[in-house]
Amino acid sequence: MREPVTAYVGLGANLGDAAAQVRAALQWLQALPQSRCVAISGLWRTAPLEADGPDYCNAVAALHTRLTAPDLLSALHALEARAGRERPYRNAPRTLDLDLLLYGDARIESPRLTVPHPRWQQRAFVLVPLHEIAPQRVSAAALAAVADQPICRW
Template identity: 45%
Template structure:
């Protein structure tokens, strides 16, 4: 196990109990990511606002970003740490794609490709989501999808029709 880079998508669209709105929850999660043993936050994207996918008129917009982590970990250990942060935030999973207090997705870990056991790497839907790709392009502009062999810029071009807007231009900054 050596030093690796991990791309973690951060998203929220419901307030956290006692923690303010979704952007505050995303910032809170970023602090927790920095506390994962043997990992450090190397870069953080801007925060973005996006419509839920699939569309849900009863769901508020999401705040999204991507953090680039570096350090020593395994896919299982990192996924367990992400789930622990989600649980600490009060994440509920009542049904697929439900509105959520916090969503942390492991997008890529050192370019690994794996289907089983979980986590699946790279994330199986990351290449279809502007809310992942646009912030990912900010922190890892040279990233190439390990399965599709497509650079992030080409993947971003494929999702230009998805509703998303930058909330700020400072990495991890305020709206």
């Protein structure tokens, strides 16, 4: 049996009741096979970075999982589909967005998956909640670099 890996998942939603959608997704994450949710950040409000639309509700969860990174990504996509996620265009508003941010210390580059997430260090909505649950994963310099991005508790 595989040893568990600590994976960090970013959660976001900005359609419908975004906070309820993120809370539901956190419950679904806790029910993933071969996985256990070990930390959950608070909920954070951010404005969309690259498009117009309602504010996002964001969070980060830490999972101990025996799933491979590709299997975990597939499970996350299934949860997005369960929430009614559609992808009409890049950065479209969404009912639920689940990003595999980090998978242990793995570096993965494939057509389907890049870990660490390619933009995780550029986004306050990732770094602030990640710092809340895993401060050792976020440097002071990284937080300073996104200090101009508005973020507040939900």
